[in-house]
Amino acid sequence: xxxxDRRGQTTLxxxxxxxxxxAVVLFIFLFVPGILDPFTAGAQEETVTTNRVxxxxxxxxxxxxxxxxxxxxTCTVRFxxxxxPGGCHYYSGSSAVTERIGLDDRQxxxxxxxxxxxxxxxxxxxxxxxxxxxxxxEKGGGSCDTVFVAGDSxxxxxxxxxxxxxxxxxFGEDVTMEVVMW
Amino acid sequence: MVVDDRGQAHTLEAVxxxxxxxxxxxxxxxxxxxxxxxxxxxxxxxxxQQRSVARGVLAAAAERDSLKxxxxxxxxxxxxxxxxxxxxxxxGDPPDTTFGGMLERTFDQRGISYNVYLVxxxxxxxxxxxxxxxxxxxxxNAVVAARTVTLMDFDPLYRQNGRANHSAPLNDSTSFYIxxxxxxxxxxVRVEVVAWRI
Numbered sequence: 001x002x003x004x005d006r007r008g009q010t011t012l013x014x015x016x017x018x019x020x021x022x023a024v025v026l027f028i029f030l031f032v033p034g035i036l037d038p039f040t041a042g043a044q045e046e047t048v049t050t051n052r053v054x055x056x057x058x059x060x061x062x063x064x065x066x067x068x069x070x071x072x073x074t075c076t077v078r079f080x081x082x083x084x085p086g087g088c089h090y091y092s093g094s095s096a097v098t099e100r101i102g103l104d105d106r107q108x109x110x111x112x113x114x115x116x117x118x119x120x121x122x123x124x125x126x127x128x129x130x131x132x133x134x135x136x137x138e139k140g141g142g143s144c145d146t147v148f149v150a151g152d153s154x155x156x157x158x159x160x161x162x163x164x165x166x167x168x169x170x171f172g173e174d175v176t177m178e179v180v181m182w
Numbered sequence: 183m184v185v186d187d188r189g190q191a192h193t194l195e196a197v198x199x200x201x202x203x204x205x206x207x208x209x210x211x212x213x214x215x216x217x218x219x220x221x222x223x224x225x226x227x228x229x230x231q232q233r234s235v236a237r238g239v240l241a242a243a244a245e246r247d248s249l250k251x252x253x254x255x256x257x258x259x260x261x262x263x264x265x266x267x268x269x270x271x272x273x274g275d276p277p278d279t280t281f282g283g284m285l286e287r288t289f290d291q292r293g294i295s296y297n298v299y300l301v302x303x304x305x306x307x308x309x310x311x312x313x314x315x316x317x318x319x320x321x322x323n324a325v326v327a328a329r330t331v332t333l334m335d336f337d338p339l340y341r342q343n344g345r346a347n348h349s350a351p352l353n354d355s356t357s358f359y360i361x362x363x364x365x366x367x368x369x370x371v372r373v374e375v376v377a378w379r380i
Binding site for chain 2: 001011013014016017018020021023024031032035047054055060067068071101109115116124130133162163165166167169172173175176
């Protein structure tokens with residue numbers, strides 16, 4: 001032991017201590033965002049947009065603003081056919097669903113109508129319109145002319161997809177409209 | 183012992199600092215209990231959806247004229263709703279009307295519980311809130327949607343099979359739970375749906 005250097009600490013000691021400290025700090029920094037995760041919405045833009053789209057579709061675009069949530073059958077079929085709006089209120093007859101509901105191209109959206117119109121059907125089937133019988137049918141159950149699905153299918157492995165759900169009246173039936181954005 | 187005589191071990195300091203950080207995290211965890219029912223932006227989104235869904239059910243039922251037939255789904259001789267238990271309101275299945283079917287499809291099949299109240303004015307001028315469907319006390323995250331229905335003097339009561347009994351207008355009813363307070367208008371009823379996740 002030299003006279004000038006009598007600290008009770010070795011270099012090894014120091015390395016050991018500082019690595020414990022750094023490990024704890026790293027752990028905290030990785031752990032804390034995980035605690036807060038449930039409180040932060042992942043896709044904030046989509047959360048708002050999907051709500052707006054669902055409201056617009058159920059209040060005005062497919063029906064009339066004087067009777068919200070009651071869809072006009074003709075307009076709904078034309079919308080899912082991507083036909084020219086004519087007297088209906090959606091924006092265009094473009095094949096891209098984003099243009100029909102007035103969104104940017106870069107946004108991904110899927111609009112689907114679910115329901116149960118057959119006595120035997122399960123609670124949730126994709127609906128379609130049968131031209132010949134002039135009635136609502138379940139996809140896969142009856143003959144379909146217009147399937148009530150617009151847009152690509154949502155990805156199954158994506159944390160950031162947001163769904164808005166509305167119950168609307170279509171052709172006297174209560175129908176669930178789901179708008180998914182991702 | 184001239185320049186550098188600190189007898190301090192950095193290891194001990196690091197351990198103490200680490201313990202401090204860890205204990206503050208544990209303290210923060212104990213402060214906030216994160217449950218599926220905790221308020222957050224995502225649960226706000228779900229509440230918005232449920233409120234819109236409840237409004238949609240009421241709109242769809244009104245379109246089919248089924249809100250009125252559910253209010254008038256009344257057994258005048260027994261003085262209670264058709265097929266109801268002795269409590270006087272539905273607790274398990276909703277009433278066997280179109281509106282009841284919509285409630286079942288929309289809420290029961292999605293794991294959402296709901297109460298349905300009928301709010302109307304009494305002859306004394308007070309508001310009365312009658313339970314139609316009651317599933318218990320709602321949670322903190324419950325939402326409510328309401329729609330108003332006007333009853334006329336000559337609206338018929340409905341039979342158990344859901345058909346109108348035109349020989350039994352409201353005027354002649356002896357046991358109906360709502361009183362006549364107007365002229366040609368019998369009364370105005372607000373149908374309230376309270377829905378919450380279970």
